[in-house]
Amino acid sequence: MDMMVSSPTPPKSYLVDPPGLRSWLLTRDHKRIGLMFLAVISASLALGATFALLIRTELTFPGPTIVSTGHIYNRLFTLHGTIMIFLFIIPSMPASLGNFVLPLMLGAKDVAFPRLNLASLYLYVGGLIFFLLVLVLGGVDTGWTFYAPYSTSTAAPVVLAVVGVFILGFSSIFTGINFLVTIHTMRPPGMGWFRMPLFLWALYGTAIIQVLATPILAITLLLLAVERTVGIGIFDPALGGDPILFQHFFWFYSHPAVYIMILPAMGIVTEVICVFSRKHIFGYKFIAYSSLAIALIGFLVWGHHMFVSGQSPLVGMIFSALTFAVAIPSAIKVFNWLATMYKGSIGLAPPMCFSLMFIALFGIGGLTGLFLGSLVTNVHVHDTAFVVAHFHYTMAGGALMGFLAGLYYWWPKMTGRMYNLAQGQISAVLIFVGFNFTYFPQFIVGSRGMPRRYFDYTRLLDTHPEFTFYQILSTAGGFLFVGGLVMVAFVLLRSLFVGRKAPANPWGAATLEWQCSSPPPHENPPAPANVGDCYVFDDFCFDESAQGYVKVP
Amino acid sequence: MTESHIPNMQEGNDGGPDAHLAHHFSSPAQQYDAARLGMWIFLMTEILFFGGLFCAYAVYRANNPQIFVDGHRFLDKPLGAANTVLLIFSSLTMALAVRAVQLGRRRWLVGLLAITILCGLAFLGVKAIEYKHKWDHRMVPGQARIAYWFSRGETSEPLKKFQPDEAYVKERLAQAGFEDLDQAEYDQRVKHLGTYMGIYFSLTGLHALHVVAGIVAISWILVGAVRDRFGSNYFTPVDLGGLYWHLVDMIWIYLFPLLYLIH
Numbered sequence: 034m035d036m037m038v039s040s041p042t043p044p045k046s047y048l049v050d051p052p053g054l055r056s057w058l059l060t061r062d063h064k065r066i067g068l069m070f071l072a073v074i075s076a077s078l079a080l081g082a083t084f085a086l087l088i089r090t091e092l093t094f095p096g097p098t099i100v101s102t103g104h105i106y107n108r109l110f111t112l113h114g115t116i117m118i119f120l121f122i123i124p125s126m127p128a129s130l131g132n133f134v135l136p137l138m139l140g141a142k143d144v145a146f147p148r149l150n151l152a153s154l155y156l157y158v159g160g161l162i163f164f165l166l167v168l169v170l171g172g173v174d175t176g177w178t179f180y181a182p183y184s185t186s187t188a189a190p191v192v193l194a195v196v197g198v199f200i201l202g203f204s205s206i207f208t209g210i211n212f213l214v215t216i217h218t219m220r221p222p223g224m225g226w227f228r229m230p231l232f233l234w235a236l237y238g239t240a241i242i243q244v245l246a247t248p249i250l251a252i253t254l255l256l257l258a259v260e261r262t263v264g265i266g267i268f269d270p271a272l273g274g275d276p277i278l279f280q281h282f283f284w285f286y287s288h289p290a291v292y293i294m295i296l297p298a299m300g301i302v303t304e305v306i307c308v309f310s311r312k313h314i315f316g317y318k319f320i321a322y323s324s325l326a327i328a329l330i331g332f333l334v335w336g337h338h339m340f341v342s343g344q345s346p347l348v349g350m351i352f353s354a355l356t357f358a359v360a361i362p363s364a365i366k367v368f369n370w371l372a373t374m375y376k377g378s379i380g381l382a383p384p385m386c387f388s389l390m391f392i393a394l395f396g397i398g399g400l401t402g403l404f405l406g407s408l409v410t411n412v413h414v415h416d417t418a419f420v421v422a423h424f425h426y427t428m429a430g431g432a433l434m435g436f437l438a439g440l441y442y443w444w445p446k447m448t449g450r451m452y453n454l455a456q457g458q459i460s461a462v463l464i465f466v467g468f469n470f471t472y473f474p475q476f477i478v479g480s481r482g483m484p485r486r487y488f489d490y491t492r493l494l495d496t497h498p499e500f501t502f503y504q505i506l507s508t509a510g511g512f513l514f515v516g517g518l519v520m521v522a523f524v525l526l527r528s529l530f531v532g533r534k535a536p537a538n539p540w541g542a543a544t545l546e547w548q549c550s551s552p553p554p555h556e557n558p559p560a561p562a563n564v565g566d567c568y569v570f571d572d573f574c575f576d577e578s579a580q581g582y583v584k585v586p
Numbered sequence: 587m588t589e590s591h592i593p594n595m596q597e598g599n600d601g602g603p604d605a606h607l608a609h610h611f612s613s614p615a616q617q618y619d620a621a622r623l624g625m626w627i628f629l630m631t632e633i634l635f636f637g638g639l640f641c642a643y644a645v646y647r648a649n650n651p652q653i654f655v656d657g658h659r660f661l662d663k664p665l666g667a668a669n670t671v672l673l674i675f676s677s678l679t680m681a682l683a684v685r686a687v688q689l690g691r692r693r694w695l696v697g698l699l700a701i702t703i704l705c706g707l708a709f710l711g712v713k714a715i716e717y718k719h720k721w722d723h724r725m726v727p728g729q730a731r732i733a734y735w736f737s738r739g740e741t742s743e744p745l746k747k748f749q750p751d752e753a754y755v756k757e758r759l760a761q762a763g764f765e766d767l768d769q770a771e772y773d774q775r776v777k778h779l780g781t782y783m784g785i786y787f788s789l790t791g792l793h794a795l796h797v798v799a800g801i802v803a804i805s806w807i808l809v810g811a812v813r814d815r816f817g818s819n820y821f822t823p824v825d826l827g828g829l830y831w832h833l834v835d836m837i838w839i840y841l842f843p844l845l846y847l848i849h
Binding site: 136141142143144145146147149206209210211213214215217218219244245247248249251252253255256259262263264265266267272273274275278282 | 611635637642777
């Protein structure tokens with residue numbers, strides 16, 4: 034594929050063709066929609082991170098530090114949770130990076146339903162506006178879980194927040210439908226299911242969950258809104274409803290949802306590890322099937338959030354066993370990544386740094402999940418900072434690191450600019466150190482009895498005077514962590530102004546999106562007639578003149 | 587989906603480029619497959635959306651079967667049956683409309699779509715009569731709160747409790763053979779009746795919203811049919827609208843026995 038080298042006038046990039054703001058706002062081009070998603074999602078991340086820092090600052094010292102009452106603190110962690118989950122992590126990888134990459138990886142011209150794709154973006158913006166309204170009105174204080182009956186009785190604007198999440202759910206469903214249909218019907222001839230890049234398998238598994246789980250959240254929140262406004266008596270025990278039913282409904286979505294968050298990250302890590310180890314993926318089919326296994330078993334474990342809700346011990350045991358079962362496909366992936374790296378020629382560019390961090394942090398997050406999945410230890414650490422630490426090791430240490438790995442990986446393709454690799458590596462180190470300082474102390478204090486959602490831990494100091502030390506460590510780590518994220522933004526945005534032009538294939542990857550120019554032209558190049566193995570790197574050589582990899586025949 | 591359903595879709599009929607083929611598909615057949623698969627997945631999400639309420643129904647009915655048996659006595663079986671017939675008939679006309687467009691019979695298509703829409707509207711009319719009846723007898727959970735809102739605070743504080751029209755409830759229960767209930771027995775019987783009515787209104791209300799959406803979609807298709815936009819080589823919207831309408835019909839076929847015909 035030497036078309037961009039030899040063609041006399043290379044086609045204009047999708048960034049400027051067609052020109053004008055209007056063409057961006059009404060675009061149906063998946064690349065532009067992906068890039069716009071990236072922009073709004075990053076803004077949401079910044080907002081969520083701000084609330085995270087406020088939470089951490091409050092917890093640094095015992096007693097009220099920056100907020101005066103628990104009511105304000107409740108709003109802080111609720112906004113942090115809802116914004117990070119519904120506005121950032123869920124759409125982060127599928128809607129931004131996935132949208133950009135999926136058709137290119139398939140050699141398709143676009144996703145199957147481009148208008149639906151644009152609708153998905155505007156629904157997201159609509160949901161974001163609802164959240165901003167909630168913010169202006171003082172925020173909600175229910176926690177991101179909206180548990181009834183508190184959510185049906187609190188004075189906070191719960192209905193607005195719930196409608197916002199409902200709209201975001203549609204955005205997520207539309208993305209899922211688009212990906213499923215595109216992968217099913219638009220693979221080029223010659224690309225069978227087992228010729229697909231594994232990122233697409235991950236997005237496929239993600240889309241299954243998006244499509245099957247999100248409607249349950251939608252009906253749950255709709256009923257919650259109706260319960261709150263009219264009082265039909267479905268969740269509110271005072272009206273004859275059952276609040277435990279709400280918990281079942283909520284977790285029937287929200288547990289699979291964590292796999293919406295982690296599966297695409299796993300897909301990104303899979304791609305990055307192969308490319309930066311210069312080695313064929315180890316155990317392709319195992320990784321592909323484990324994505325599906327996670328998507329399916331993920332639907333059967335929701336009850337492990339409710340071990341202390343009074344559900345029967347038998348049900349608890351079954352959910353516990355299934356929870357252990359879902360760890361198996363995740364472990365399969367980790368072992369396959371390690372086997373891929375074994376005797377590979379490993380390069381530590383920023384995408385690889387973040388992928389390695391993913392393995393380390395997700396490993397800790399996954400293994401501490403087993404403590405929480407065991408019935409007895411769960412009771413001990415239930416509702417403590419241990420859960421917070423576990424969750425953040427998997428979601429921030431897993432999903433966020435995967436997102437950053439993907440962002441650094443595809444940034445040259447999306448923008449056509451190379452960033453400074455050394456600066457990218459420094460940001461990785463900052464984030465890794467900051468992250469562990471933030472969350473590891475929370476495992477310690479959590480296992481010793483520090484409850485989550487407490488803004489004042491003065492009364493615990495009688496028995497645990499060491500808590501203050503750990504909380505200070507955690508807050509310092511939090512600022513370092515966010516500093517690292519700011520540095521990522523700096524490194525990437527700086528590249529837009531001073532970065533050198535990106536070659537078509539800076540990393541020597543073999544998937545199709547790297548075989549067209551960076552940034553790609555408005556019209557995606559068609560898939561080659563003969564789609565080869567996307568994990569064979571032997572025929573890519575570094576070309577000094579292009580400062581990137583080219584395919585040698 | 588059998589191949590015989592897509593008789594002329596390999597190329598545009600005149601051999602030229604197909605006006606309905608979007609730029610990112612390589613053939614009309616691929617486009618048609620994608621659209622149908624997308625619709626089926628969307629229908630799956632709809633089933634799960636209703637699934638939450640069906641699940642709530644199952645849980646509450648398993649826990650309190652008597653409430654559901656009591657509750658169904660307040661629904662109007664003849665009207666429910668009439669609505670069932672209406673929807674099943676409209677599904678037939680919709681299916682025939684899809685057949686008509688595949689055979690290129692435009693006048694049949696227009697007529698059948700119009701009948702489908704009329705059946706849908708008639709369904710909503712019957713539903714409105716039923717709802718009005720419930721409202722008049724205060725068989726609507728949260729009615730006090732709704733009335734309070736509409737009165738802009740002129741009535742007294744909104745009640746949280748479900749308080750149906752006592753005389754009406756007693757009359758209905760007496761018809762079912764529970765005569766001369768004393769106050770304690772009566773309170774016991776209506777205590778959780780609101781849960782049944784809550785599920786009834788949620789399920790049928792959500793379903794009615796879907797009927798409205800279906801009518802809007804089919805009206806849009808009807809406009810296209812009148813303007814001769816569809817033919818035997820392009821009928822995807824008619825096909826997808828039909829799929830959606832059948833789903834709406836099917837959900838009602840479950841709702842009718844589950845809510846009206848309990849023993």
